Amino acid sequence: MPFGAQLMPEDGVRFRLFAPGAETVRLRLENAGDDLPMQRSKEGWFERVEPTAEAGSRYRFVLEDGTAVADPASRFQPDDVHGPSQVIDPLAFAWADGGWQGRPWSQSVLYELHIGTFTPEGTFAAAAEKLTLLAEIGITAIEIMCLADFAGNRNWGYDAVLLYAPDSTYGHPNDLKHLIDVAHRHGIQVILDVVYNHFGPEGNDLPKYFPQLLTKDHCTPWGDALNFDEDNAGDCARQVRELIIQNALYWVEEFHVDGLRLDATHAIVDTSKVHVLDELASRVHEFGAAHQPPRQIHLIREDEQNVAPKLLRNEKGHCEKFTAQWNHDMSHLLGAAMRQDFSGAQEDEETTKQAESVAEGFIIAVEERGESGDVRCHVPPTAFVSFVQTHDLIGNRIGAERIHALAPPAAVRAVMSLLLLTPQIPMIFMGDEFGATTPFPYFCDFGGDLGKAVSRGRREFLAQLHNADEAALKNAPDPQQESTFLSAKLDWAQREESTWPDWYRRILAVRQEHVSPSLESLHQRCGEFRVLRAGAFQIGWDLDGKRLEVSANLRPDATDGFDAGGETIWLEGQSSVPGSLDAFSVRWSVTSSTRS
Known part of the structure; x- marks a missing residue:
């Protein structure tokens, strides 16, 4: 990396910090006497090669006013964000995945997890021990919620301030490498959540010596935006961009993450000529192509806007920039099915949107069609990651309940069978595979007035989101309480008595046999749908040499009028007579493709 602490080939460590707002910076080595001066360049870089430092040395940077700050590119913070950084040897871990090249995106079945609550121990090492269970049911990728260093002992992860340091509450960086190494041994890809739109509210010292980090020209829900505008801010914006782009490269290179x-x-x-995310994507893919052996690296966007042009494939089905976008539409609309909410005046319109989100992916409002809508025609279903629940969808309920605690089992199975066999890329949330009923509330661990403000703000957010009064908010968990965090830990004893793991194993085996092999070369939209009545629809996709069809009745009563052709590959529920589906029933079938 161009900054941070770098072990030298001879002896010692090179320390480097970009601090254009400082005239002097000194290096403080723990238990090493006086602070050491660093040399300043005219551009604002401070550097020192210190022969007495080594792997394991703890250090800080000391500003003119005596403030000691962590390295923004720290690889490890043993004592949290306010403590010293530690020099890490990135080559010390003995990897065993030398031949690993990743997996084609078409084979992906994602599993979102939070390291701190996935196991009772809440560590990288403990998570590695559970991967066998995931591989056995057909999970081919884990998506780990953001693990960069945050303030306190517990957090969802999206309040990170030191982007290069895996949080010490989960273990040492080598423990994370071990988790990834084990995942690759099981054929499981590792996707890492990263936050590049803001820094957390506690522990971000960068503005003290790099005030150009943020700009008031653009705002985010979390405050001033990061200053990526290279055309207006020159070299300072270039260094903000490098801080983020190098972080992406850091995870894929030093930690072997697959996306x-x-x-x-x-x-x-x-507003630069080249958007920072486009540059990031280009450089990450260049790294993957140059690696020996070449590696498949997947980049996924969570975006509320239509980004179809960023998701285009070439004629071989390969993406140029971004592999996929989260498809929130499917989760919102399928939620109506599980609530059995088919009584409103707009029920037919909602079912049309529901079917469209499953058939095509991200729904674009009518007024947004046009050039972007035309581009959307060339985006295949594999460009969307779809789900029924995520950390946000669960945590933003007042009681943070999971679907297994809210909906009848038959409704859950119907909706999950729709999700898991769609040509879109499915993602489940940790514990879904055994019907976990433990909640997943938002939790954090901030001190003083900030902690009180977060608790108050969370309550106001839930009240506004759900139009809830004080009585409704009575049981809303306080994010600052340790008990809230502990309640989110998976109860693995539930798995021992659950029939869900076998259900997942069987349906994902059907996906790998009948669906995934036909997805790799897709390069354009291929789905079409028709609505029979509210909560009942039929969808077909022309894939490589076959037509995949689903008939879905997500109602609590029977529906007829479905086409009954094709070979059934999965029936969830009952079909009493041909062309009819009982309540909460889904039929998947394949036929020879009707389109050239």
């Missing part, structure tokens, strides 16, 4: 899920990319504003 990144970029959080809330709609909040990353950049």
Whole structure:
């Protein structure tokens, strides 16, 4: 990396910091006497090669006013964000995945997890021990919620301030490498959530010596935006861009991750000729192509806008920039099915949107069609990651309940069978595979007035989101309480008595046999749908040499009028007579393709 602490080939460590707002910076080595001066360049870089430092040395940078700050590119913070950084040897871990090249995106079945609550121990090492269970049911990729260093002992992860340091509550960086190494041994890809749109509210010292980090020209829900605008801010914006782009390269190179899920990319504003995310994508893919052996690296956007042009494939089905976008539409609309909410005046319109989101992916409002809508025709279903629940969807309920605690089992199975066999890329949330009923509330660990403000703000957010009064908010968990965090830990004892793991194993085996092999070469939209009645629809996709069809009745009563052709590959529920489906029933079938 061009900054941070770098072990030298001879002896010692090179320390480098970009601090254009400082005239002097000194290096403080723990237990090493006086602070050491660093040499300043005219551009604002401070550097020192210190022969007495080594792997394991702890250090800080000391500003003119005596403030000691962590390295913004720290690889490890043993004592949290306010403590010293530690020099890490990035080559010390003995990898065993030398031949690993990743997996084609078409084979992906994602599993979102939070390291701190995935196991009772809440560590990288403990998570590695559970991967066998995931591989056995057919999970081919884990998506780890953001693990960069945050303030306190518990957090969802999206309040990170030191982007290069895996949080010490989960273990040492080598423990994370071990987790990834084990995942690759099981054929499981590792996708890492990263947050490049803001820094957390506690522990971000960068503005003290790099005030150009943020700009008031653009705002985000979390405050001033990061200053990526290279055309207006020159070299300072270039260094902001490098801080982020180098972070992406850091995870894929030093930690062998197979991809990144970029959080809330709609909040990353950049008016430069080349958007920072486009540059990031190009450089990450260049690294993957140059690696020996070449590696498949997947970049996923969470974006509230239509980003179809960023998702285009070539005629071989390969993406140029971004592999996929989260498809929130499917989760919102399928939620109506599980609530059995088919009584409103707009029920037919909602079912049309529901079917469209499953058939085509991200729904674009009518007024947004046009050039972007035309581009959308060339985006295949594999460009969308779809789900029924995520950390946000669960955590933003007042009681943070999961679907298994809210809906009848038959409704859950019907909706999940729709999700898991769609040509879109499915993602489940940790514990879904055994019907977990433990909640997943928002939790954090901030001190003083900030902690009180977060608790108050969370309550106001839930009240506004759900139009809830004080009585309704009575049981809303306080994010600051340790008990809230502990309640989110998976209860693995539930798995011992659950029939869900076998159900997942069987349906994902059907996906790998009948669906995934036909997805790799897709390069354009291929789905079409028809609505029979509210909550009942039929969809077909022309894939490589076959037509995949689904008939879905997500109602609590029977529906007829479905086409009954094709070979049934999965029936969830009952079909009493041909062309009819009982309540909460889904039929998947394949036929020879009807389109050249």
